[in-house]
Amino acid sequence: MKTNIFDRLSFLSLFFVVVLLPLFFLPFANIPVETSKGLLLVAGLALCIVFWTISRLIDGKIVFPKSWLLLAGFGIVLVFFISALFAGVSQVSLFGTMLDVGSFWFIFSAFILMLMSAVIFQTGQRAKIVLLGTILSSTIVLIFQSTHLFFPEVTTLGVLASVTENLIGSWNALGLFAGFSGLLFLLVIEFFPISVAAKIILSIFIMLSILLAAAVNFPLVWILLGVSSLIIFIYKISLILQRRREEGVRPLADRLEEGGEKKHFPFVTFVVAILSLLFFMSAGFIGDFIPSRLSIANTEVSPSLKATMSVTKGVLAENPVLGLGPNRFAEAWSMYRPVVINNTQFWNVSFASGSGLLPTLAATSGGLGILAFLVFFILFLIIGAKSLFYNITQGVNFEMIVFFVLSLYLFIASFFYFTGAVIFLLSFAFTGVFIGLAAVNSGHEVSISFLNDHRKSFFSIVVLIILVIFSTAASFKYIERLVSIRYFFKSLAAPSIEDAEFAIGKALALYRNDLYLRTYAQIYLLKFNSLANQGKANLSDEDKALLQASLDQVIRGAQTAIAYDPKNYFNFQTLGSIYETLAASGIKDAYGKALEAYQTASTLNSNNPGLKLALAGVSNALGNVKEAKDYAAASLDLKPDYIEALIFLSQIAKNEGNNAVALSYATKALSIAPANSELIKYVDSLKNPPNITTPQTPAGTTKKP
Numbered sequence: 001m002k003t004n005i006f007d008r009l010s011f012l013s014l015f016f017v018v019v020l021l022p023l024f025f026l027p028f029a030n031i032p033v034e035t036s037k038g039l040l041l042v043a044g045l046a047l048c049i050v051f052w053t054i055s056r057l058i059d060g061k062i063v064f065p066k067s068w069l070l071l072a073g074f075g076i077v078l079v080f081f082i083s084a085l086f087a088g089v090s091q092v093s094l095f096g097t098m099l100d101v102g103s104f105w106f107i108f109s110a111f112i113l114m115l116m117s118a119v120i121f122q123t124g125q126r127a128k129i130v131l132l133g134t135i136l137s138s139t140i141v142l143i144f145q146s147t148h149l150f151f152p153e154v155t156t157l158g159v160l161a162s163v164t165e166n167l168i169g170s171w172n173a174l175g176l177f178a179g180f181s182g183l184l185f186l187l188v189i190e191f192f193p194i195s196v197a198a199k200i201i202l203s204i205f206i207m208l209s210i211l212l213a214a215a216v217n218f219p220l221v222w223i224l225l226g227v228s229s230l231i232i233f234i235y236k237i238s239l240i241l242q243r244r245r246e247e248g249v250r251p252l253a254d255r256l257e258e259g260g261e262k263k264h265f266p267f268v269t270f271v272v273a274i275l276s277l278l279f280f281m282s283a284g285f286i287g288d289f290i291p292s293r294l295s296i297a298n299t300e301v302s303p304s305l306k307a308t309m310s311v312t313k314g315v316l317a318e319n320p321v322l323g324l325g326p327n328r329f330a331e332a333w334s335m336y337r338p339v340v341i342n343n344t345q346f347w348n349v350s351f352a353s354g355s356g357l358l359p360t361l362a363a364t365s366g367g368l369g370i371l372a373f374l375v376f377f378i379l380f381l382i383i384g385a386k387s388l389f390y391n392i393t394q395g396v397n398f399e400m401i402v403f404f405v406l407s408l409y410l411f412i413a414s415f416f417y418f419t420g421a422v423i424f425l426l427s428f429a430f431t432g433v434f435i436g437l438a439a440v441n442s443g444h445e446v447s448i449s450f451l452n453d454h455r456k457s458f459f460s461i462v463v464l465i466i467l468v469i470f471s472t473a474a475s476f477k478y479i480e481r482l483v484s485i486r487y488f489f490k491s492l493a494a495p496s497i498e499d500a501e502f503a504i505g506k507a508l509a510l511y512r513n514d515l516y517l518r519t520y521a522q523i524y525l526l527k528f529n530s531l532a533n534q535g536k537a538n539l540s541d542e543d544k545a546l547l548q549a550s551l552d553q554v555i556r557g558a559q560t561a562i563a564y565d566p567k568n569y570f571n572f573q574t575l576g577s578i579y580e581t582l583a584a585s586g587i588k589d590a591y592g593k594a595l596e597a598y599q600t601a602s603t604l605n606s607n608n609p610g611l612k613l614a615l616a617g618v619s620n621a622l623g624n625v626k627e628a629k630d631y632a633a634a635s636l637d638l639k640p641d642y643i644e645a646l647i648f649l650s651q652i653a654k655n656e657g658n659n660a661v662a663l664s665y666a667t668k669a670l671s672i673a674p675a676n677s678e679l680i681k682y683v684d685s686l687k688n689p690p691n692i693t694t695p696q697t698p699a700g701t702t703k704k705p
Contacts, residue, residue, distance in 0.1 A: 006051045006052070006054045006055035006058065007051075007052070007055045009047075009051040010047075010048050010049075010051035010052040010055060010120060011120050011121075011126065013044050013045075013047040013048035013051060014044065014045070014048040014113075014116055014117065014120050014121070015129065015130060015133060016040075016044055017040060017041060017044030017045060017048070017113070017429075018113075018117065018130060018133070018134070018426070018429045019130070019133035019134055019136070019137045020040055020137065021037060021040065021041070021137075021422050021425055021426060021429075022137050022138065022141050022167060022168060022177065022422055022426075023137050023140060023141060023167060024036065024037050024039075024040040025037065025157075025159060025167060026039070026159075027157040027158050027159055028157065028158035028159070029158075029159075029486060030158075030486050030489045030490065030493075031159075031482070031485050031486055031489070032159075032485075033159055033160075033165075033166075033167060033169070034169050034420055034421050034422070035098050035099075035482070035485060036482075037421055037422060038098065038099045038421070038478065038482065039478070039479070039482055041099075041109055041113070041421075041425065042099075042109065042474065042475050042478040042479075043475050043479075045109065045112055045113060045116065045471070046471040046472060046474065046475035048116055048120070049112075049116070049467060049468070049471045050468050050471055050472065052116070052119070052120070053464045053465075053467055053468050054468075056464060057461065057464055060449060060450055060451030060452075060457075061447060061448065061449045061450075061451075062447070062448045062450075062460070063119070063445055063446070063447045063448075064118075064119060064445065064446045064448075065118045065119065065122060065435055065436050065438075065439030065440075065444065065445055065446075066439060066444040066445055066446045067118070067383075067435045067438070067439055067444065068379050068383075069376070069379050069380060069383060069431070069435050070114070070115060070118060070435060072372070072375045072376040072379050073111050073114055073115070073376060073428075074111065075372045075375065075376070076107065076111070076369070076372045076373060076376055077104075077107055077108050077111045078372075079322075079365060079368045079369050079372045080104045080107045080108070080326050080365060080369065081104055081108075082322060082368075083104075083322040083323055083325050083326055083364075083365050083366060083368070083369060084103075084104040084325055084326050086322055086325070087322075087324060087325020087326070087328065088325070088567065089325065089328070089564075089565050089566070089567055090325070091513075091564065091565075092325070092327055092328060092564075092565050092568075093325035093326040093327050093328060094326075095481075096327045096513075097513050097515050098481060098482070098485055099478065099481075100327050101353075101357065101418075101420060101421050101424065102326055102327045102329065102353070102357075102360060102361055102364065103326055103327040104326050104327075106421070107326070107361075109425075110424065110425055110428040111428070113425060113428050113429050113432065114428040114429065114431055114432035114435070115432060116432065117428075117429045117430075117431075117432025117433050117435075117436065118432040118433070118435040118436040118439070119436065120436075121432065121433045121436055121437075122433075122436025122437060122439060122440050123436075123440065124397065124399055124437070127399040127400075127403065127433055127436075127437055128399060130433060131184075131188070131399065131402065131403075134184060135184060135185070135188065135202075138177075138180075138181040138184060138185075138209075139181075139205055141167055141168070141177065141181070142178065142181055142205060142208050142209055142212055143208075144167065145166050145167065145174060145178075145212060146208060146211070146212055148160060148163065148166070149163060149215060149294055149296075163294070163296060164296060164298075168420070168422050168423070169419070169420030169421065169422055169423075170300060170418075170420060171216060171298055171300060172216060172218045172220075172298070172300055172417060173417070173419050173420050173422070173423060174212070174216055175212070175213050175215075175216030175217070175218040175220075175221045176218065176220065176221055176224075176413045176417065176419060176423060177422070177423065178209045178210075178212040178213040178216065178221065179209070179213050179221040179222075179224055179225040179409075179413075180406065180409055180410065180413075180423070180426075181205070181209045182205075182206045182209035182210055182213070182225055182272065183224075183225060183228050183229070183405070183406065183409055184402075184406060185202040185203075185205050185206045185209070186206060186229060186232060186268060186269055186272060187232065187401075187402045187405060187406070188202060188402075189202050189203065189206075189268055189269075190232055190236050190266055190268075190269055191236075191398040191401065191402060192398060199268075203268055206268065206272060210225075210272070210275055210276075210279075211290070213225070213279075214279060214287065214289075214290045214291075215290045215291060215294060215296060216291075216298070217279075217287045217288065217290070217291050217298065218298070218417075219280060220413065220416050220417055222276045222277075222279045222280035223276075223280060224409055224412060224413060225272065225276045226272075226273055226276030226277050226280060228405065228409055229269050229270075229272040229273040229276060230273045232266070232269050232405075233266050233269045233270055233273060235388070236266045236269065237266070301346055301349070302351065302353065302354070302355055302417075302418060303333070303337075303351050303354050303355055304355055305354075305355040305356070305359065305416075307337065307338055307341065307354075307355070308354030308355040308356075308359045308360070308363060309359070310336065310337075310338050311329075311332050311333055311336045311337060311354065311363055312332075312354075312359070312362060312363040313336075314332070314335065314336025315332050315336060315363055315364065315366070316366065316367060319366055320366060320367050321366050321367055321368055322365070322366040322368060322369075323363070323364050323365045323366030323367075323369060324364050324366075324567075325364060325365075326361070326364055326365060327364065328364050328567070329351070329352060329353055329354060329360050329363055329364050330350050330351065330352040330568070331567050331568060331569075331604070332363055332364060333350060333351050333352075333354075334350060334569050334604055334605040334608070335604065335605070335606070337607060339607050339638060341607075342607065342609060342638050342639040343639070343641070347608075347609070347639060348608065348610050350570070353418040354418070355416070355417075355418070356414060356415045356416050356417050356418055356419075357414040357415075357417070357418045357419050357420075357424055358373065358411070358414050358415045359415065360418060361373070377411070380407075380408075380411075380431065381408075383438060384404040384407075384408065384434070387400050387401065387404060387434075387438060387441075388401060388404070397437060397441055399433075399437055400434060400437040400438055400441060403430045403431075403433045403434040403437065404434045406430050407427050407430040407431045407434055410423050410424070410426055410427035410430065411427050411431075414427060448460070480510050480511065481510065481511040483510055484506075484507045484508075484510035484511040484516070485507075487503045487504070487506040487507035487510065488503070488504065488507040488515075488516055488519065490503040491503035491504040491507060491519060491523065492519070497523065497526055497527050497530065500523045500526075501523055501524070501527065504516060504519055504520045504523055505520075508520060512564070513564060514561040514562075514564045514565045514568060514570075514571055517557050517558070517560050517561035517564060518557070518558065518561050518570070518571065518574045520553070520557040521553075521554050521555075521556075521557030521558040521561065521574065521575075521578060522574075522578075524550050524553040524554045524557060525550075525554045525578055525581060527550045528547065528550040528551055528554055528582075528585075529581070529585070531543060531546060531547045531550065532547065532585045551582070551587070554578055554582075555578070558571070558574055558575040558578050559575065561574065561575075562575060567604065568604070569600075569601040569602075569604035569605040569608075569611075570601075572597045572598070572600045572601035572604065573597070573598070573601040573611065573614075575593075575594075575597040576594045576595075576597035576598040576601060576614065576618070577594075577614075578594075579591070579593045579594035579597060580594045580614075580617075580618060580621075583621065591618055591621050591622050592622065594618045595615065595618045595619065595622065598611060598614050598615045598618060599615065602615060607638055608638075609634075609635035609636070609638040609639040609642050609645065610635070612631050612632070612634045612635035612638065612645075613631070613632060613635045613642070613644060613645050613648060615631040616628045616629075616630075616631035616632040616635065616645070616648060617648070619631060620648075620652065625652060625656075628648075628652065629649065629652060632645050632648050632649050632652075633649070636649075641672045643669045643672055643673055643676075643679075646665045646666070646668055646669035646672075647665070647666065647669055647679075647682070649665045650662045650663075650664075650665035650666045650669070650682075650686075653665065654686070659686060659689060662686055663683070663686040663687065666679070666682055666683045666686055667683060670683050
């Protein structure tokens with residue numbers, strides 16, 4: 001009896017994790033929606049594991065699905081762990097700022113979610129309950145987001161500030177989830193015996209999901225939904241024809257009842273396939289209709305698949321086995337991004353992800369990581385294909401088919417787009433359900449009884465207790481870091497420097513990382529400048545001591561950020577910018593230290609023209625005009641239309657008295673931005689320099705040198 005209670009509690013804990021992932025967020029908590037979902041994941045998994053462990057201690061038996069797919073998933077986790085340990089900045093690769101998508105702990109959590117789903121949701125009844133819960137949560141998301149489009153002020157809940165902000169993540173991720181919801185409803189209509197009223201209701205929500213996807217207007221959604229519905233249509237027709245051939249009934253067009261079940265033409269699936277094709281083929285006409293009417297602009301940008309592969313190639317050339325380490329795509333992008341990116345308006349954007357979530361993971365985990373993912377997905381497709389063909393002939397266990405198709409949709413979406421946490425975690429959860437159902441259906445399970453053997457009993461109990469302790473400790477640690485995010489955002493929106501100083505101090509006390517440390521340095525820089533601007537003569541002895549302490553905190557914050565992650569060029573760029581600001585306040589040798597910091601940043605991000613121009617500015621301030629020209633010229637080599645570099649060289653030429661060269665640089669800059677009023681005035685000043693006449697020496701005096 002006690003075992004059943006804890007089993008049910010374990011089931012409920014995991015059920016709420018899977019079902020509430022699309023819905024869960026912390027309203028009015030000043031925490032991003034995607035970040036807050038980590039609390040549900042970690043706390044729910046911890047409770048699930050604790051209750052499951054207690055149940056196993058009581059009944060003395062552990063049952064696992066016997067699946068090569070689970071082993072392949074464990075292989076991915078193992079590769080990520082080894083890669084993170086040898087990354088050189090393991091703290092970034094292991095956890096990141098806040099359970100970052102791509103970090104080891106995130107991948108580990110996704111695997112545990114898949115494993116526990118396979119263990120707990122392996123019966124058909126429980127799988128149907130999960131399916132029903134997912135239908136309800138998807139319906140709520142569709143209704144809420146549709147309402148948010150028209151009444152964003154009412155549904156903001158202190159978190160969703162704009163129309164495009166949503167419960168799933170990015171705007172395109174919402175479109176993919178709308179397509180996923182439509183596919184889910186479609187599968188239930190076609191493969192489960194439900195009432196006519198239920199079919200009508202689900203058909204209405206299919207239309208709502210299509211309308212929401214049309215509001216997003218992401219082409220990938222129409223491709224996935226259209227191809228999926230077409231495959232379902234063909235599969236359903238083949239099932240009907242197969243049964244009619246076996247039972248010797250009349251052709252499909254007759255639509256007569258047989259065996260108590262009516263064989264209907266999959267009309268809804270056919271309509272969805274046609275609509276998806278229509279929206280995809282007429283994206284510029286029909287597809288833009290709803291977004292234009294709602295004044296929605298989709299401004300998401302990301303590297304192309306080609307650019308992502310270029311970065312992956314650079315990483316593999318340098319670190320072929322283990323890569324740079326998980327969660328370090330931003331650093332990989334800085335080092336290996338294509339130079340052609342400088343010709344776009346995103347030349348100074350540090351992308352933290354590639355064209356898709358899976359390519360991003362592969363880009364940082366090296367050859368072993370790529371191999372592990374390939375093995376996992378090949379096994380997934382093979383096992384899934386076997387299940388599909390088996391059900392064509394046997395006509396049983398449609399739950400397994402549904403979870404496989406939904407997982408496949410989510411994995412493909414994750415390959416072509418950086419879907420974020422919700423969709424990626426759902427793909428692993430549904431894969432786990434599919435694994436459990438497939439194992440039960442084929443009789444492939446591993447059962448371990450340990451109460452009858454003292455040696456097994458002692459070892460098993462120790463392992464299970466350690467599992468409980470680890471799960472509990474991990475959840476508490478995560479909650480600490482989650483609270484730190486709230487203080488971090490408070491520091492950014494603080495009404496005064498003192499409030500910001502207090503908030504960032506609390507955030508760092510809970511969790512130390514380079515983002516917080518850079519913010520810490522900037523806050524104390526503001527405090528330093530507010531005191532320095534008063535003038536030393538107007539400062540009391542206490543204020544002077546506070547001024548020196550603020551200066552120390554500024555430098556210490558930036559240097560600690562570098563110590564935390566010496567591979568992140570942002571940390572060195574921040575230090576260089578700080579020293580450059582301090583130099584203007586008269587701090588000795590500040591320009592020289594700024595130059596050193598910018599040089600290191602430029603080494604880590606060698607194709608960034610902005611860093612070259614920053615080096616040019618500092619070199620010019622130090623009086624090294626030739627070096628300044630060389631750095632500015634290097635920035636123009638990387639970005640020929642870099643207006644700031646052209647103006648910098650023009651001003652140097654003007655200061656040297658070479659007005660013709662100055663005018664040529666300025667004219668080129670004006671040709672790039674002909675509507676820039678400041679450039680027009682500057683060019684006019686070079687074309688018509690003021691007449692400067694030498695004053696006459698008064699009679700009877702001698703002109704001094």
